[in-house]
Amino acid sequence: MSISRKLKEKFESFDLEDSDRIVRMGWEDRTSYAAIEIQFGLTPSDLVHFMRFSLDEKSFKRWRRRVFEQGKLKNVPHSDYRFKCKSQRMDGSTKNYK
Numbered sequence: 001m002s003i004s005r006k007l008k009e010k011f012e013s014f015d016l017e018d019s020d021r022i023v024r025m026g027w028e029d030r031t032s033y034a035a036i037e038i039q040f041g042l043t044p045s046d047l048v049h050f051m052r053f054s055l056d057e058k059s060f061k062r063w064r065r066r067v068f069e070q071g072k073l074k075n076v077p078h079s080d081y082r083f084k085c086k087s088q089r090m091d092g093s094t095k096n097y098k
């Protein structure tokens with residue numbers, strides 16, 4: 001499956017650090033498509049194309065299966081489904097931890 005020249009140029013315009021960040025955000029359960037779109041301007045379908053462009057075939061299939069199985073969670077704000085223990089602060093640090 002090929003992508004348009006314009007989309008390919010957009011993907012190639014990301015530096016290595018941004019590309020790695022997009023892939024990590026794509027794999028994270030708590031990152032919504034809206035967050036990726038706001039930060040990098042990639043719609044959900046663009047993200048699928050980007051992952052296909054960036055990952056090898058086996059990794060892409062694994063990611064696609066994972067996204068399909070968890071599909072509905074990606075559109076829910078992370079605060080609604082993310083587990084947070086009572087001693088964890090909003091910044092991720094833990095109370096009473098030395």
